[in-house]
Amino acid sequence: MIAGIELKATGKARRRLRVNRAMETLAVVAAGLAIVVLGILVGSVLVRALPALNLDLFIKGPTTDAFGRTGGGIAPAIVGSIMLVAIAAAISIPMGVLTAIWVSEFAPRRLADQVKLYLDVLNGFPSIIIGIFVFGLAVKADVPLLGIGHHQSAWAGGFALSIIMLPLIARTTMEVLALVPNHLREASYALGVSKWRTVVSIVLPTAIGGIVTGTTLAVARAAGETAPLLFVCTYASTKVTWDPSLPVSSIPFTIFSFSESADAHAHEEAWAAAFILIVFILVSSLTSRYFLDRSRRKLGQVK
Amino acid sequence: VEAASATGAAPVTGIRRTRHLRDRIGDRALFVLTGLAAFLSVLLVVGIAWQLIAKAMPAIKHFGISFVWNSTWNPVTDVYGARNYLIGTVVTAFGAMFIAAPVSIAIGLFLSELAPPSIRGPIGSLVDMLAAVPSVVIGLWGIYVLLPVTHETIEPWLHRWFGWIPLFGQPSPAGVFPAMLVLAIMATPIITSICRELFVSVPNDLEEAAIGLGATRWEMVRGVVLPSVKGGVVAGIVLGLGRALGEAIAVTQVIGNGVPIKWNLFAPGTTLASQLANQYSSQISPLSVASLVYLGLILLVITFTANFIAQRIVHRFDQQRKG
Numbered sequence: 001m002i003a004g005i006e007l008k009a010t011g012k013a014r015r016r017l018r019v020n021r022a023m024e025t026l027a028v029v030a031a032g033l034a035i036v037v038l039g040i041l042v043g044s045v046l047v048r049a050l051p052a053l054n055l056d057l058f059i060k061g062p063t064t065d066a067f068g069r070t071g072g073g074i075a076p077a078i079v080g081s082i083m084l085v086a087i088a089a090a091i092s093i094p095m096g097v098l099t100a101i102w103v104s105e106f107a108p109r110r111l112a113d114q115v116k117l118y119l120d121v122l123n124g125f126p127s128i129i130i131g132i133f134v135f136g137l138a139v140k141a142d143v144p145l146l147g148i149g150h151h152q153s154a155w156a157g158g159f160a161l162s163i164i165m166l167p168l169i170a171r172t173t174m175e176v177l178a179l180v181p182n183h184l185r186e187a188s189y190a191l192g193v194s195k196w197r198t199v200v201s202i203v204l205p206t207a208i209g210g211i212v213t214g215t216t217l218a219v220a221r222a223a224g225e226t227a228p229l230l231f232v233c234t235y236a237s238t239k240v241t242w243d244p245s246l247p248v249s250s251i252p253f254t255i256f257s258f259s260e261s262a263d264a265h266a267h268e269e270a271w272a273a274a275f276i277l278i279v280f281i282l283v284s285s286l287t288s289r290y291f292l293d294r295s296r297r298k299l300g301q302v303k
Numbered sequence: 304v305e306a307a308s309a310t311g312a313a314p315v316t317g318i319r320r321t322r323h324l325r326d327r328i329g330d331r332a333l334f335v336l337t338g339l340a341a342f343l344s345v346l347l348v349v350g351i352a353w354q355l356i357a358k359a360m361p362a363i364k365h366f367g368i369s370f371v372w373n374s375t376w377n378p379v380t381d382v383y384g385a386r387n388y389l390i391g392t393v394v395t396a397f398g399a400m401f402i403a404a405p406v407s408i409a410i411g412l413f414l415s416e417l418a419p420p421s422i423r424g425p426i427g428s429l430v431d432m433l434a435a436v437p438s439v440v441i442g443l444w445g446i447y448v449l450l451p452v453t454h455e456t457i458e459p460w461l462h463r464w465f466g467w468i469p470l471f472g473q474p475s476p477a478g479v480f481p482a483m484l485v486l487a488i489m490a491t492p493i494i495t496s497i498c499r500e501l502f503v504s505v506p507n508d509l510e511e512a513a514i515g516l517g518a519t520r521w522e523m524v525r526g527v528v529l530p531s532v533k534g535g536v537v538a539g540i541v542l543g544l545g546r547a548l549g550e551a552i553a554v555t556q557v558i559g560n561g562v563p564i565k566w567n568l569f570a571p572g573t574t575l576a577s578q579l580a581n582q583y584s585s586q587i588s589p590l591s592v593a594s595l596v597y598l599g600l601i602l603l604v605i606t607f608t609a610n611f612i613a614q615r616i617v618h619r620f621d622q623q624r625k626g
Binding site for chain 1: 323326327329330332333334336337338339340341343344345347348350351354355357358405406409410412413414416417418426429430432433435436437438439440441442443444446447448488491492495519520521522524545548549550551552556576579580583592595596599602603606607610614
């Protein structure tokens with residue numbers, strides 16, 4: 001008769017298995033924790049924003065009635081954010097894309113690496129530093145710059161946000177341009193097409209999906225930045241203004257200042273503003289993912 | 304031979320003549336335009352550093368290097384020093400890494416080794432989404448959701464059991480500890496995505512060899528996966544540290560902005576970035592503005608150093624992998 005083989009781990013082996021099981025559990029718990037934190041974060045924004053979401057929020061400025069009760073909405077902040085991000089995009093998209101084209105199409109290897117390094121350094125700067133820089137350059141300037149020299153303005157705020165966006169756009173564009181297959185460029189040259197024509201009609205259209213992705217992500221990031229605006233674009237009026245030479249309010253700054261206010265209505269509005277911001281960022285990151293998938297498929301077909 | 308070279312040379316000049324003026328101008332214009340943009344981008348980095356030094360100059364001249372360890376910040380007597388802010392920055396950022404690093408490595412391991420392939424993608428993108436939440440929203444959430452929990456539950460509990468350690472003193476509504484938690488939440492997605500990529504990049508045959516030798520999954524991770532990407536993981540953590548050092552808004556919202564910095568982690572504190580974010584509207588004397596910029600300059604030096612170290616580690620790690 002054959003003795004039954006004991007399949008149960010004993011002694012040292014059992015301890016090893018237990019340690020393994022414990023570590024696996026820890027990893028699962030850590031991942032669960034991250035998801036739970038995200039869930040609570042988004043959930044509390046949703047729950048607390050709902051009471052404040054109404055039409056007034058989008059069309060009225062903050063008001064104070066005769067008894068000191070506050071009301072109204074955050075229309076100036078919404079308009080201000082749109083303006084700031086539009087100015088930032090108008091500066092940073094051409095700058096970022098042109099820089100990326102130079103690095104991927106013209107620059108010798110060593111210079112290209114240098115530019116990439118500088119862009120990474122710029123990306124690593126704390127965003128409040130960017131605010132101080134623009135404060136010194138355009139708000140408290142020694143020499144007035146382009147007539148926006150001596151006071152806060154949407155120009156200055158947009159410029160600050162553009163510095164945040166620039167490295168993001170430039171780096172993603174570089175990455176997609178590097179993905180464009182060289183034989184496309186060579187085929188174009190072989191047909192006698194000049195370099196700029198090749199860049200404009202072959203390289204850029206092939207890479208456009210990736211560029212749009214990078215840009216959308218950068219816009220989402222800039223729309224949520226508060227720190228660069230603190231020094232350069234905060235003394236805003238409570239009325240909607242479309243004049244970029246005046247300081248404008250913005251959604252992130254509204255959240256920041258309302259969150260520290262003692263007024264319950266302001267808290268509600270802060271949550272509502274946070275809700276608008278999160279929805280915008282969610283939508284733009286989903287859009288960017290769509291464009292990224294599409295451009296990946298397109299580049300895949302080319303190969 | 305002469306005839307051949309003559310006929311060989313002729314078409315070349317011919318081609319050059321047929322090249323359109325438009326193309327010649329276009330090529331040159333594109334080169335100049337893009338080169339200029341690249342140059343301006345580089346100039347911007349130098350400009351920011353230069354601008355900060357220039358604007359901080361009055362304070363640098365007035366206080367010298369002792370500004371760094373002087374602890375007064377008094378607008379009345381116009382005397383300023385960075386000590387409290389500097390300590391606060393270092394303590395909150397390192398504390399945040401103390402929480403975020405193990406959690407991020409664990410999530411990275413879960414996503415690369417443990418999770419069934421079908422849920423890796425969705426969970427990975429959820430963690431990435433956490434990175435997209437703006438800091439001001441995390442700060443708002445910190446004030447109204449996190450602070451009550453830390454003040455009424457976590458801090459009393461830690462105080463009761465670990466109160467003999469000076470770090471876990473009397474609970475307080477806002478303080479350094481919640482700031483660490485907030486920073487940890489913000490740094491985790493960054494470190495996680497780096498760790499995950501590194502763990503996935505470990506060659507499968509190494510992992511399979513370890514399993515084949517009878518190692519458990521954890522022994523495989525500890526003996527093969529972690530050692531082979533150690534450098535990269537450290538670099539990822541240092542990058543997260545750089546982000547935590549420079550974060551202004553969310554920290555300002557939950558740290559309570561109190562000086563001096565105390566041993567008690569639950570007491571209010573302050574950081575370089577949060578002092579800047581706090582004082583944006585109250586620049587009284589020219590010297591106070593210069594001192595604020597000086598704080599910014601110190602912050603810039605610290606974050607730059609952290610990022611530089613991360614770069615060096617990545618570089619060395621890449622060399623090791625190749626060689």
